[in-house]
Amino acid sequence: MDAEFFARPVLQVARDLVGCTVRHGAAAGVVVETEAYHDSEPACHAHIGLTARTHVLFGPPGRAYVYRSYGIHALLNAVCEPEGVGAAVLVRALEPTEGIELMRARRGVERLEELCSGPGKLTQALGVGLADNGTSLLGDGPIVVEPRGPAPALAVGPRVGITKAAELPWRFAAAGNRHVSQPRPRHASGSLEA
């Protein structure tokens, strides 16, 4: 993937990342769920401005923003939009494709659908941690994002687990995919087809 892909508007990148592969070492999976975050809305860490924590978000596109959530989990984002804009796509779920036994060992569970069906789960399965914060996703870093084939059908809904700007429909998932985290956006109840 090249830097221009991530330099585009974050909502567009969030849509186009669904179906792409994320690789870290021997473990890899296809992105089935994303969420967009932008400094113009209060749910985004970058909303407060440039700090030690957020400087990666305002940096050049195509880098990883990894942070610790609830003191326990590492969450993986892809920094988007031109340098100076604080925006990123949160990778919320993967469909495991390579290194599945390694993922099972790291996660301590067997079921394929439980390996990467959540933002904290997939970083544990891939072995991604805070040390990867700020590294390149373009092929010259430990985590690599690889292009997808045909665009999958998308389910769209509100973002999960936030208290501010919770109404924005900035969550995108591969429609009908069993590796998407709960709650699953459904075609029938308020979510849109794209």
Added chain:
DNA sequence: CATGGGATTGACT
């Protein structure tokens, strides 16, 4: 320097 709040998960009632 002390405090409080999470872009979550898994265990338990």
Added chain:
DNA sequence: GTCAATCCCATGC
């Protein structure tokens, strides 16, 4: 359904 675990960092004294 409820709830604790646990730590980084922003904020306030």
